Amino acid sequence: MIRLTDISKTFNKGQPNEVMAIDALDLTIAAGEYLVIVGSNGSGKSTLLNLVAGSILPTSGTINFDGEDVTRLPDHRRSKWIARVFQNPLSGTAPDLSIIDNFRLAALRTGHKGLRIGVNDVFKARVREKIATLNMGLEIKTGQLMGSLSGGQRQALTLLMSVMDDCNILLLDEPSAALDPRSADIVMRTADSLIKQFNLTAMLVTHNLKDAYTYGNRIIQMSEGKVLHDLSAEQKAGLMQNDLFGWFS
Numbered sequence: 320m321i322r323l324t325d326i327s328k329t330f331n332k333g334q335p336n337e338v339m340a341i342d343a344l345d346l347t348i349a350a351g352e353y354l355v356i357v358g359s360n361g362s363g364k365s366t367l368l369n370l371v372a373g374s375i376l377p378t379s380g381t382i383n384f385d386g387e388d389v390t391r392l393p394d395h396r397r398s399k400w401i402a403r404v405f406q407n408p409l410s411g412t413a414p415d416l417s418i419i420d421n422f423r424l425a426a427l428r429t430g431h432k433g434l435r436i437g438v439n440d441v442f443k444a445r446v447r448e449k450i451a452t453l454n455m456g457l458e459i460k461t462g463q464l465m466g467s468l469s470g471g472q473r474q475a476l477t478l479l480m481s482v483m484d485d486c487n488i489l490l491l492d493e494p495s496a497a498l499d500p501r502s503a504d505i506v507m508r509t510a511d512s513l514i515k516q517f518n519l520t521a522m523l524v525t526h527n528l529k530d531a532y533t534y535g536n537r538i539i540q541m542s543e544g545k546v547l548h549d550l551s552a553e554q555k556a557g558l559m560q561n562d563l564f565g566w567f568s
């Protein structure tokens with residue numbers, strides 16, 4: 320569970336360009352919840368994700384993961400809880416290494432769920448098996464360089480590698496925004512099935528209202544650093560796509 324209590328973030332405090340990006344926000348995200356975050360440009364969505372990740376620290380307020388106070392922990396000290404996927408498919412993988420070596424590197428970095436490095440052939444077979452679940456045909460190309468893959472293929476593999484870490488929180492920062500519609504669809508569906516498979520607590524920031532409508536079991540709209548709308552799973556299920564478009568009119 321993620322709990323943000325009375326969180327504020329002000330950039331450039333005391334300067335003429337002072338901005339209150341997050342304004343006294345209270346937000347609790349239950350374990351296994353998939354929270355979708357929408358909002359206009361500058362409403363505070365990325366700042367919220369950065370605060371949860373620890374890549375920026377709040378001006379005031381507290382952040383708890385599973386009851387543990389992480390407010391002052393920098394991002395590298397939160398990595399045992401958190402995996403993060405960014406918009407840019409080039410981030411998060413090593414382009415000059417093969418697919419299998421990228422998985423090996425990731426496995427060395429953290430203990431992978433159900434994926435011990437062990438004997439080489441066993442490791443390769445397990446990685447292939449995991450990759451096959453993506454249905455992209457990449458399991459027969461594990462010797463290929465990561466940098467030679469399409470953005471969508473890389474992003475799907477990045478997702479797979481990151482959730483196989485022993486984390487229980489997945490932060491998705493517009494993970495499909497830089498992709499063509501078909502690849503974007505694959506990445507969003509992959510994220511959805513991995514979140515369910517590993518019972519992750521997930522936060523998705525997106526400008527794509529179709530994705531916001533389709534995925535997740537709770538949705539919030541941010542505005543000026545506050546939560547303007549907050550719909551539970553039940554309320555979201557009753558939401559019409561046009562209602563969502565209406566939030567932005």
Ligand SMILES: Nc1ncnc2c1ncn2[C@@H]1O[C@H](COP(=O)(O)OP(=O)(O)OP(=O)(O)O)[C@@H](O)[C@H]1O
Pocket residue numbers: 330331338339340358359360361362363364365366367
């Ligand atoms: N590092 C920073 N320094 C100064 N101001 C910042 C910084 N990061 C964000 N801001 C400001 O904080 C406010 C919220 O920005 P944020 O990036 O969180 O919005 P967003 O909802 O993610 O926007 P977008 O949809 O455009 O990505 C904006 O006014 C932005 O200019």
